[in-house]
Amino acid sequence: MTEHTTIVVSTEGRVGKIQLDRPKALNALNQTLMEEVVSAAVAFDADPDIGSILILGSDKAFAAGADIKEMAHQDYPSMYASDWFRRWEDLTELRIPIVAAVKGYALGGGCELAMMADIIVAGESAKFGQPEINLGVIPGMGGSQRLTRSVGKAKAMDMVLTGRHIGAEEAERIGLVSRVVPDEQANPVAEEVAELIAAKSKPAAQMAKEAVAASFETTLQQGIRLERRLFHSLFALADQAEGMSAFAEKRGPEWTHR
Numbered sequence: 001m002t003e004h005t006t007i008v009v010s011t012e013g014r015v016g017k018i019q020l021d022r023p024k025a026l027n028a029l030n031q032t033l034m035e036e037v038v039s040a041a042v043a044f045d046a047d048p049d050i051g052s053i054l055i056l057g058s059d060k061a062f063a064a065g066a067d068i069k070e071m072a073h074q075d076y077p078s079m080y081a082s083d084w085f086r087r088w089e090d091l092t093e094l095r096i097p098i099v100a101a102v103k104g105y106a107l108g109g110g111c112e113l114a115m116m117a118d119i120i121v122a123g124e125s126a127k128f129g130q131p132e133i134n135l136g137v138i139p140g141m142g143g144s145q146r147l148t149r150s151v152g153k154a155k156a157m158d159m160v161l162t163g164r165h166i167g168a169e170e171a172e173r174i175g176l177v178s179r180v181v182p183d184e185q186a187n188p189v190a191e192e193v194a195e196l197i198a199a200k201s202k203p204a205a206q207m208a209k210e211a212v213a214a215s216f217e218t219t220l221q222q223g224i225r226l227e228r229r230l231f232h233s234l235f236a237l238a239d240q241a242e243g244m245s246a247f248a249e250k251r252g253p254e255w256t257h258r
């Protein structure tokens with residue numbers, strides 16, 4: 001098992017878990033943490049025995065943003081040369097579904113990391129925001145794009161231009177999170193969701209994710225055609241035959257993930 005300094009990585013059945021573990025800095029996302037999270041997630045994605053990834057924060061913060069102290073002394077040449085934050089995009093290229101449990105602050109990069117997940121389960125204490133404007137900058141991990149696609153221009157402009165935080169209830173109302181639960185339920189419910197997904201046919205779950213994710217990038221017509229082609233392709237797999245036979249035979253399916 002690889003040693004990590006800013007995260008704890010474990011597996012529970014078919015779920016790969018990544019726990020952000022810089023509580024003293026409210027899980028501020030420094031370069032080390034970014035590399036550790038993305039490497040662990042990429043490894044889970046490549047593991048045939050893993051069907052979903054669960055990302056957890058701590059009680060006070062999912063993550064209070066990119067590490068301001070680390071960025072404070074950067075300049076344009078170093079930011080541009082290193083393509084600062086680009087590595088996070090590798091997380092969005094993963095094929096297995098990602099579930100995030102958010103309690104407390106999910107600000108700036110923390111909100112952007114949560115939005116890289118496919119499903120966000122929020123505890124009642126969750127506070128989402130894109131406060132980069134207060135630091136004299138703008139979102140840099142996809143916030144201006146993913147937030148707008150999730151919640152629309154009106155709310156995205158409001159959050160990005162004012163930097164205001166929104167609570168869990170508003171986040172659910174505007175479509176930023178999938179569910180809100182009492183704080184003590186956030187991790188267990190997110191884990192249940194991740195387990196439920198991991199127990200499905202893996203190729204079907206991956207293609208379902210691919211189809212929904214494509215709607216962010218394609219025209220309606222292109223997306224519908226992609227969905228239909230993916231749907232057709234599932235008929236090449238044993239799991240389609242098994243799923244439909246199991247239904248007809250009134251039993252649970254036994255997926256082989258093939």
Ligand SMILES: CC(C)=CC(=O)SCCNC(=O)CCNC(=O)[C@H](O)C(C)(C)COP(=O)(O)OP(=O)(O)OC[C@H]1O[C@@H](n2cnc3c(N)ncnc32)[C@H](O)[C@@H]1OP(=O)(O)O
Pocket residue numbers: 024025026028029064065066067068069070105107108109110131132135137138139140141
């Ligand atoms: C720039 C781009 C593209 C992306 C970004 O994500 S920029 C960062 C956006 N996030 C923020 O601006 C939030 C910054 N944090 C806060 O405003 C506050 O910490 C708080 C409101 C989240 C919580 O306030 P509280 O008074 O409860 O706690 P603090 O004493 O302020 O924080 C505890 C501890 O954590 C350090 N911390 C918090 N956030 C960050 C951060 N984003 N980067 C680095 N360090 C952070 C904070 O400095 C303090 O540590 P020390 O006691 O050692 O100073």
